[in-house]
Amino acid sequence: MARLSVIIPVYKVEKYLAATLDSILLQDFKDFEVLLVDDGSPDNCGKMCDEYAAKDARIRVFHKKNGGVSSARNLGLDNASGEWVTFVDSDDTLKKNAFEEINKEIEKNDSDVISFSAYYKVDGTTTTIVSDTVIDDVISAKDNINNLLMWVNPTGPIIWNKIYKRSLLKNCRLDTSVKIGEDILFQISVLLENDQIRVRTNQNPIYEYYIRESSAMSSSSNSSMGLLSGKVKEVLEKYSKFELFKSEFYFFGLVNIYTDLLRLKKGLSIHEYKELYGLISGAHKYGAKYPLQYKTIAAAYFRARWFGNFLMRARRMIIK
Incomplete structure (x- = not known):
């Protein structure tokens, strides 16, 4: 061997x-x-x-x-x-x-x-x-x-x-x-x-x-939108650990969305809007455990000119 x-x-x-x-x-x-x-x-x-x-x-x-x-x-x-x-x-x-x-x-x-x-x-x-x-x-x-x-x-x-x-x-x-x-x-x-x-x-x-x-x-891709965070959640749930890492998961999802959207070339589907909006909502809900980290990434979001439009459109998709 x-x-x-x-x-x-x-x-x-x-x-x-x-x-x-x-x-x-x-x-x-x-x-x-x-x-x-x-x-x-x-x-x-x-x-x-x-x-x-x-x-x-x-x-x-x-x-x-x-x-x-x-x-x-x-x-x-x-x-x-x-x-x-x-x-x-x-x-x-x-x-x-x-x-x-x-x-x-x-x-x-x-x-x-x-x-x-x-x-x-x-x-x-x-x-x-x-x-x-x-x-x-x-x-x-x-x-x-x-x-x-x-x-x-x-x-x-x-x-x-x-x-x-x-x-x-x-x-x-x-x-x-x-x-x-x-x-x-x-x-x-x-x-x-x-x-x-x-x-x-x-x-x-x-x-x-x-x-x-x-x-x-280094290449732009639309295929990973929401997929990686969803897969991570599946793995955590498989081992019954999602509740243990819930705050960390939503922070991970928030960062993942941000980096994905930065390299996004194409528009999102309704399903992708729902996935991403769910992660953002969860991140705000469970962010109290890591206030400094959430504040930092949130500031990066709102500095991005496209984020306000994205969030409003995502909300409209959810309501529909």
């Missing part, structure tokens, strides 16, 4: 895949396996995966019909055999000592999930260090969910800077119906499925995340 399973979903990254794989194969720490999941990529990615696998026995390749990044990651999870699991995007790179740092953290502490910091690279030029607020600390599952829903940084909603004990993920898979925000749903599911989980944060940046025009978060 390898110490670490590295799951890489691959789709239309012909220009970047070699750099990603080279950054992994040149790691100082060698006890790992790589699961390359070719998600029906129409370019030469599938062939490149096979060529790399032919050169290194630690690489396994899976070719599948296109189903999205979550389905590809799930296939990787189904076939992973390592003691620990991590995810790498196929257009990103790792620092040369990344796996060595991961292994040191594993051996040093009795943790279940380890969260490292990362570098964000925009257009290959601008570099920003994404640092955790809590330095080298262990956080409970409940506090982690609070942080996720309140957009506090220690856990972070992303999964590519995390290393998980594989035994924790037995009943956890990514939701393939969500295109933006699937990471945070997975995080919450892992935390709720394993109530005694211990998450350790480490400020050492070992991952290099490239923001490109084609990335999901």
Whole structure:
């Protein structure tokens, strides 16, 4: 059994895949396996995966019909055999000592999930260090969910800077119906499925995340309106935890609406207006627990010229 399973979903990254794989194969720490999941990529990615696998026995390749990044990651999870699991995007790179740092953290502490910091690279030029607020600390599952829903940084909603004990993920898979925000749903599911989980944060940046025009978060989408918040509520209700995190959930929904509307290009359907208005109403109702945070996001709303019109139209939709 390898110490670490590295799951890489691959789709239309012909220009970047070699750099990603080279950054992994040149790691100082060698006890790992790589699961390359070719998600029906129409370019030469599938062939490149096979060529790399032919050169290194630690690489396994899976070719599948296109189903999205979550389905590809799930296939990787189904076939992973390592003691620990991590995810790498196929257009990103790792620092040369990344796996060595991961292994040191594993051996040093009795943790279940380890969260490292990362570098964000925009257009290959601008570099920003994404640092955790809590330095080298262990956080409970409940506090982690609070942080996720309140957009506090220690856990972070992303999964590519995390290393998980594989035994924790037995009943956890990514939701393939969500295109933006699937990471945070997975995080919450892992935390709720394993109530005694211990998450350790480490400020050492070992991952290099490239923001490109084609990335999901940099493109405008209307498909996520109300969907992510609804999915989060479903997960909380599945584990009978919605009442426990009600205030945090509505704050999360409020922020999610705001960020979604900022990148919105098309109009909303009646159903979407009802979904969003319900979240806004709930946020106002349960906001007393976090008055400063709600005041801050509310101010951002009302500074936006479109918000007054949106709220009035939403109310008219509800009344109808």
